Amino acid sequence: MPSRIYLGNWRLPDWALWYVSYGTAGLTGPELRQRRTLNVISALIPLSGSSYASLYLTVDAQGLWPAALAVSLFGLFLLWPMIAARNMLAAWIFGASVAVIVQAILVWLLGKGSGLHLYFLSIPVIAIVCFGTQRIGMLIGLVLLCATAMVYSEMALLAPASFIRVGDGLLSFLQVSAFVVVTCFATLGVYVGFLHADKAERSLEAEYARSEDLLYSLLPRQIATRLKAAPHATIADSLPNVAIVFADIANFTPLSIRLDPQEVVELLNSVFTDFDALADRHKVEKIKTIGDAYMVAAGMPNSVGDPAHRAADMALDMLQVAKASSTILPEGFEIRIGLHVGPVVAGVIGNRKLFYDVWGETVNTASRMESYSAPGRVLVTPAAHAQLSEDFVFEPRGEIDVKGIGLIETWWLTARA
CATH class of the missing domain: 1.20.900 (Dbl Homology Domain; Chain A)
Structure with a gap:
């Protein structure tokens, strides 16, 4: 009927x-x-x-x-x-x-x-x-x-x-x-x-x-506007001073094995949603999430005068969010963060499932800093330390041998000055 x-x-x-x-x-x-x-x-x-x-x-x-x-x-x-x-x-x-x-x-x-x-x-x-x-x-x-x-x-x-x-x-x-x-x-x-x-x-x-809201949630507004004006144009930008922040949940693989799949998704959704709110507050650009990794950049798509400071504020607040969210699990959890500053290339690739991505040695180095960081800490490079040393508090970690890069002096970012 x-x-x-x-x-x-x-x-x-x-x-x-x-x-x-x-x-x-x-x-x-x-x-x-x-x-x-x-x-x-x-x-x-x-x-x-x-x-x-x-x-x-x-x-x-x-x-x-x-x-x-x-x-x-x-x-x-x-x-x-x-x-x-x-x-x-x-x-x-x-x-x-x-x-x-x-x-x-x-x-x-x-x-x-x-x-x-x-x-x-x-x-x-x-x-x-x-x-x-x-x-x-x-x-x-x-x-x-x-x-x-x-x-x-x-x-x-x-x-x-x-x-x-x-x-x-x-x-x-x-x-x-x-x-x-x-x-x-x-x-x-x-x-x-x-x-x-x-x-x-x-x-x-x-x-x-x-559809406009969805587009602007996937791409920066300036990039979305350029894509709508010239759908078939290649978007590729060279940016001289961008701060990259990588965050990753420590020991996530064994944690995800112990948890129910729905609990894993709820955990990531809760933490990353709070990270998204921080990105809006500090006016940094969320680039992507890959599994339990979260990546943001300051100074793109438009250059700004203080990308390292925005990234450092973002990183410290991410530690606080993760600490507050760790009560979701009985055993808790912590995140590792790496931060680096330098030139990058950014753009949009392909014509399906578009997103604004960033490439270059700066991105690779920031990712390495996250890998060599420790739970609950932010590891930074000399380039980031040089821009932040007057306004933030650091602890020297000393030289470490970074895969693909070699010996590099590093610091722990601990607090705002």
Whole structure:
């Protein structure tokens, strides 16, 4: 059974729901709306036709039976949903043909004084509401046909057919009802069109805003702006003074073996989310996370005057966050941090799963500092120490033999001065 349909607080009965939803399986979006509209109209047109047939027979059964017979032909629209469920083109042609032919017969029988030729205006509106604007050539042809029928009716069918007996009062009633119904059809068609266009536009604006937020969460705003302005351009920047901070949870591999997978993810998410907040506070750029490693950079994508100071503040605050978060686990945990300053190359590679990355000896050295650091401590290089020595407190660690680099003097960053 299809999902329920409500009109205000009134639920559509099951039999009506079945008819409205006939042939809609697998349809979504505009196609679903159009098919349901077609099903509803396929019931309303015969219902309206039967009421007019009853009116003609009540007024003068002997003189108006041809008109009653003609308008009863609108009952063919009850077949419309079955045809549409099998072939939409056939349904388009069937609906347009029946509407135009039956309406032409009625105008010929009752003349222009009945106002029935005005219904030719509503036929293209119904076609658009039920089928959309995909078949523009056929729609233009239908408009021309209906316009021609209207003009011909106005100029040639001046009086009812000779074998029809119809009074002036009935003709006046039919004319007024035609004005009202056609106006309602035209208004409804325009309203439905603008309603769905407005909904689509608002939905598009919301989706655009969400995509913008997602883009800016993946890339620095300046880089995202450059990518949108030139999607196929190569983004590669050489930056002379960038501070790189690497952080890693000490002994994470044996820790992750002991923990449930969900606990591992919750731990990393909790700690790294706090790190993200620190990155925003200190105005440094989060580059990426790799497993339990977290990397940020100060001085990119735009150069700043104090990248080392921002990175050092970030590193010390990361130690405090990790210390506070260690209570999540009974055995606790600590992080190691390495910091180095120097020139880098930064850019965006590829066109899928984009992110802003950074390369160079500075990055490699900062990564080595993290590897040679100790739990709960920040290890820095001579370049970082030189920029920070007046404003931060250090403990000498001495020379260490760093793989791929050689002997290098190092210091522990312990506090702000």
